Amino acid sequence: MGSIEEIWNLVDQLHGRGERITLQDLIREVKSQGLFLSVDVLAELAWRTERSEILVPPPLVRKTISALLKHKIYRKVLDPWDRLGGLIQLVSPESTRLSILYNSFYQELFSVVEGNTDISFVMGNPLEFLSKNDSHWDLIVSCPPFAMRRDKIILQAGDSIETVSDSMELLLLLQACTRLSAEGTALFVVASRFFGSNSFRHLSSIGIHLEAIVHFPPGTFAPYTDISTYLIVLRQIDVPKMTFLAEIGSEDDIQPVIRNMTSSKQGRILEHGTFVDPHSFRSFKAIQLAFDINQLSRRMNLEPIPLTSIIKEINQSNIKLEEGFEDLPDALYLPIVGKSDAVTHLSDIRLKPRNYVQIVMKSEKTSAEYMARFFSSELGRLIRDYLLRGGTIPLSSLKESEVYLPSVETQIKMINAQNEITELRAMLHTIEQQLWKKPNDVDNTLKSLKNINRETGFGVWVETLPFPLASILWRYDAESDVRMKKEHLFHFFEAMAQFNTMLLLSGLKSDSSLLVSQRETVFANFNKESLYRSTFGTWIVLGERIAKLIRTQMGNRAEGSRESCLKAFRSSRPDLIDTLSSKKTFEVLKRTADFRNKWKGHGGIENGQEAQKRLSALETELAVLRQLMIDTYEGYQIIRPENGVLKSGIYHMQVSSLMGTRQIFKKISIQTTLMPDSDKLYLYFEGNPEPLELLPFIKFKSGPSSEENACYFYNSVEKSGVRWVSYHFDKEAEFLEADAVLEQTLKSLI
Incomplete structure (x- = not known):
């Protein structure tokens, strides 16, 4: 087999001859030298040379299909739209395997892939092949291109014959299902458009049931596309039943999902399996939103009621009216596109009237003012997102919706x-x-x-912060000496820069594909020694670069970009991510760093009046930061695992919540899908079964008494070990020790 290095040597040779390289040229060169390529190498070559179509599903999808087919023997197997043999190779060689290759180019690709010599193939249009060939297949597995041109087929369902028009890849799926054997199975990788298609609606007429849906999150097929994709399992069945639904975002999810699917069992968490009505299913995101709505409403102890039970009427805008609507009492105006707030006055609408509906409330049930606030709240926005269809809220969906009121x-x-x-x-x-x-x-x-009563408000806010930051502000607030208060605030802002960047970097590192693709941008002009000394400026520069990347991801309108970013931070809410990556947050940190450099480097002798002046400047920045961070950590906690037990695939953990100023840490119980390491810290979002592992730039040391529990920030790597400093614990303000984990982390980043 030809390695990727050998292949790129061929590319260099062709470049040396001054030739323009196409994938077809490269394949012919490979064949002339008698080489065979792996599926993954050939797919990478196709992307690098021509940014071509998806030739084979990514490894995560193939491993899922492989696990589903494990230990099963199928007599006859077909891939009706093959290119590289990447799926049909997953089937036992004992099976009779046939691939349909649409054109001669696919045939050339197929011929140089290692492992394809024992697989039969035919060339031609697969729709024509399936319509003329009466063979039946025990397994049909395929990943045809997404969004192909429209076509039509003649479908015979019992005694009726009708013409079905749809995208070619969906017609291919429908036509292939007519060639399943009585006990046969079809596995297709599709986009979300399948679930609203003509082909899907016709499956039941030929006796085919959608047995299972496995969602692959946006970005799984990157760099080809960022759309959501699904592996669907189709079989013949006499009595329709509910469809198994799960999500596989990493290899760790494969076994729990396959186990629950094969045993028709509900998963302990949504991602590992639930059951849905296949005919009302729209997308995994919609199911996730429904789950989040249910969880949040349960925490609020609110029951659902039909929206229609509390309203008199819903009106769409009227172009004949100057303001778009008649000004009616008890009315609110709900945006049906975008994220704008609901309002109660026509003068407050910010979009064009056609982008709103007017909802007139029954005053004995609720008020327009309350409902406007409700639809602009976290729960209300979740409901609005759930009602969206193609970027807008249809009137029909709104009329069928439920709300949650006290x-x-x-x-x-x-x-x-x-x-x-x-x-x-x-x-x-x-x-x-x-x-x-x-x-x-x-x-x-x-x-x-x-x-x-500002003082009380400040103390309440401090208690919402993670202990590494809150403990420093407690020292500042308790101190009466102006110069010491100033030093405590400097420590806070420096710790804030390191803590924020640690969280951003931890989220980035949890999405390996994003880190790999952006490593050069994030660490430009850094070398492996750059982080061997922790400085205020270094953390700000690094944090700003990651923040810019995160803002781009969160603001990207491409499907899945925002969702994949939220998933990387193990959250369904953007508030913490938005604050961490905010330009304003880093503007505060840069200004305070400038103060430190100016005052410590060129400040001269500091008298009492100058010290007070400088403290006031820092307190002004603290007030700005406080305004940015109100309720930022609501629903989030920094946790340290203590102990736990495994029950039915779920770890029931007791953890310490490292929040607020108190050194006696509150113990809470959580459920996770992965066993957390008791030597590490995690960012935990309430209800998420997978906490975010934090990079080891912060260390906790437990003392003989709770008053001696201390937090330390990474300071530097020295010859004799790693130096750690505490900004709140005077008894042992710093220490030096060997730390192979921290040093390995630094090396892995750059």
């Missing part, structure tokens, strides 16, 4: 509370305006601020 009395209390919050915001705004209009009246401004 009692009318509770709604009134919530609106009153919201009004108080709004009033507080207005008071703060007024005080801020007064401060800058009347600077000499600052004493009265400070008195007004005391009434708003």
Whole structure:
């Protein structure tokens, strides 16, 4: 077999002769030298030379199919749209195997792949072959191209004959199913458009049931496409039943999913198996949204009610009206596209009227004000996302939707509370305006601020932060000496830069394909010694680069880009990721780093007045950061595993929650699909069964008493070991020890 190095030597030879290289030229050169290529090598060559179509599913898909076919012998096997033999090779050589190759180019590719010599093939249009050939097959397995041209076939279902029009790859699936043996199985890799297609609707007429759906997340087929893809399992069945649904995002998911599929068993987590009505199934994302809605509503202790039970009418915009709608009482205006808030006044709509619907509420059931807030809340936005069809919310879906409301009395209390919050915001705004209009009246401004009780609010916010950061702010808040308070804030901002970048880098590293593809961008001008000394500036530069990449991924409209980014951070909510990668967050960190360099490098002697001035500058930046990070960590925790047991494939773990300022860490119970390492720290999003493993740039040391539990930040790699520093624990402010795990992590990054 020819290795990838040998093949690229051939490419260099052809380049040396000044020849333009096509994939076909390369294949002919390979054949002339008597080489055979693996499926993966040939697929990579095709992508590098011509950015060609998908010639073979990626390894994750093939390993899933291989696990599904393991230990089974099929007498006759067909791939009706083959190119490289990548799927039919997974079947035992004891089977009679036939591949249909659409053209001579596919035949050339097929002929140079190792392992294909024992596989028979025919060339031609597979639709014509299937319509004329009466053979029946025990297994049909294929991954035809996505989104082919439209075509039509004549389908005979019992005594009826009709013409079916659809995309060619879906017609191929339908036609192939007419050639299944009585006990036969068809495995096809399809895009989500299959589930709403004519071909899907006609399967039941020929006695074919959709037995299982396995979702592969967006990005699985990268770099060819970022769309969601599905492996579907089709069989003949007399009595229709529910369809098994699961998601495989990594090789670790394959065995639990296959085990649950073959035993028709519900998985412990959604991704490992559930059952759905195949005729109402739209996408795995819709099922996931429904699951998230159910989980969140249960945590809120709210029951679903039909939207139609609390409304009088739903109106679409009218182009004859200047504002698009008649101004009716008890009405709200809900965007049916985009992410804008629902509003209660026509003057507040931000999009064109045609992008809204008017919903008139029954005032005895709820209020327009409450429902506008509801549809703009986390739960309301999940419901809006669930109702989307092709980027818009159809009126029919809205009328069939459910909402989750507390009692009318509770709604009134919530609106009153919201009004108080709004009033507080207005008071703060007024005080801020007064401060800058009347600077000499600052004493009265400070008195007004005391009434708003800022100190209590600050303490509550600090308790929402991870312990590595909260413990430093506790030292700052408890300190009375101005210079010491200033030093504590410098420590906080430096720790914040390192902590933020650690979280971003941990998420990036968890998606190996993203890290590999962006490594040169992220670590440009870095060498392996660059991180051997932890500096404020280094963490900011590295963090800014990753943040820019994350913002691009989160803002990418290509299907799956945002979802794959959320999956990398083990979250279904973007709030933490948005804050970590925010430009404003890094602007604060850069300004404080500039302060440190300016004041420590060229600041001269610092008197009491200058120290207070500098502290005020840092406190201003802290106020900006606090505003950016309000509720950022809600639903998230930094955890350290303690112990656990395995039950039915799920690890039931007791972990320490390293949140807030207290050194006595709260113990909580979680369920995970992977056994976490007790020597590592994780970012845990409530309800997600797979916490994000954090890179080891932070270390906890437990003392003989809880008061001596301490957090240390990585500082430098030295000849005698790794230096760690604590910004809150004076008794042992730093220590030096050998740390092979940390050093190996640094080497693996660059």
